[in-house]
Amino acid sequence: MKNIYDFVVIGAGISACTFASFLNKRFSDSSILLVESGRKLGGRATTRNSRKNKILEFDHGLPSISFSQDTSQDILSIISPLINSKKLLDISNDILLMNEFGFLNNAFTNNKIYRSFPFMINFCEEIINQSINPKKINYLFKTLIKSIKRVNDIWEIQVNPGSFIESENLILSSSLIAHPRCLEILKTNSLPLRDAFIPGDDNVVESVLRETSKLNYIKRKIYILYISYVELVQKLNNQYLHILFSNVIKQDYNFERVIFQQQSDGSMIVLLHCFYLNNITEIKIENIISTLASLFVNYPIFSDLFLKARLIDIMDWRASQPLKNLLPKELQWSSNSKIGFCGDWFDIDSRGGGVESAMNSSIRLAKLLNWK
Structure with missing residues (x-):
């Protein structure tokens, strides 16, 4: 008998890890698979080991995380234990601004700036560690999505030629396979999300495709x-x-x-x-x-x-990072097709920036869902 996951999440960055952890807290027996093109957790917040010099280890994408003074209680429930245990460090005083005259000053901001200790990847790891039953969260790294389609109410995700994953629900934590930039990045002739639906079959997905195309x-x-x-x-x-x-x-x-x-x-x-x-x-x-x-x-x-x-x-x-034209939160979930969307491409009221917004969108989506 084939293994059919309850949820497959495309991506394994901060948004995907937040979604998986919060969903696991609600439904600890649900099986979740995170599919990621990179070699490990983190997405842009991952940490890299140099291939030429193995001793070198550094955060090559997202160097810090900003949280606003109005951070939601849900996010505070994640980050407060990490701040108290020194796994999330306040580095606000280490952020400087160079002006056009060549002088450095503190970069004044109302937001707190943090980094995960010892590396940024540890933030995603700690989010997963806060789940109730982390054994139910699985990973598939170094994997690109070739196509997605819905067959007999089951999502069928092709990851390699002749290799498929099946799931009752599909979550996109990135807009990539719904955005025209996918054509160049994945070197494909059509959008995987567009190919998964006959035009007009799902109004939510149609709206997601239309609005996502406006993102720069x-x-x-x-x-x-x-x-x-x-x-x-x-x-x-x-x-x-x-x-x-x-x-x-x-x-x-x-x-x-x-x-x-x-x-x-x-x-x-x-x-x-x-x-x-x-x-x-x-x-x-x-x-x-x-x-x-x-x-x-x-x-x-x-x-x-x-x-x-x-x-x-x-x-x-x-x-x-998306600019303007963010998608309304009402488009996060289609109960008709059992497909959901989360990440910094959604217009969630978060003043701390992309990461805070992405986390809030993931938490909101996890709370929206019913399982079984």
Whole structure:
């Protein structure tokens, strides 16, 4: 007899883990499978081990999480124990802003800025650990969705040629297979969610497809730099230093922020986040180094670090954050087709930013559902 899951969740980032954990608290015997294209939990919040130097470990996507002063009680129930146990650290004082004149100041904000300890991936792990029956939450990593279709009231998800997963309910924690950008990223000729339905069969899905097509996404390129000079690294006092750039610098250079992450051997990984509203462009590493050194000319400790840095990798995030036209929360669940949607692409009243909104949407969806 085939194993039919109660819920298959596409994605294993913060939104998916929040949904799975809260659903497990409601229905501890329901079987849940998270399908993820990456190698482990986290999505953009995952932590990477360098393939060339196994000792290097760093957060290459989401470097921090912002929570507002109006954080919901549901999210507080997740993060309060982690803050109290020092598994979620307040790094607000380690967030600086560089203005267009080359001077650093504290990045004043009404929100608290946190990072998971010791790495960002641990946040997702801790969310799952708070479930009632974590043994019922399963994972399938390094797996791309090839197609989805509904056959005799069961969702059939093709993950590899000739390999299928079946589930009574399907949850999309990302808009990818519903958004036109899917065509380029997955190199497919049509949207998997569109192919799963005859037009007009499900009004909720039709609305999701229509509204999702209006979403524009910030694109990001991350340059991963390595500094082996321990004596220079030791001069930095801030353990979790983030430097944001002013709007003028963003417009002139596409530099969004630079993250400093000390390594266990005393070396350092520096991640330069560049953002693009249109096409992603390549910047020569020599130009990056010289620009960073000139921007930080008033702070020799930083300019010296950059001049000693070498590029070890580049990552493109082609769909890292939706802009405007977020979907209304009423489109989160179709009882007709047993398909649900959650993530930062939904308009949930959260002032803390994308992560807080994504978590609230996941919690709301988990509360909406009935099982058996």
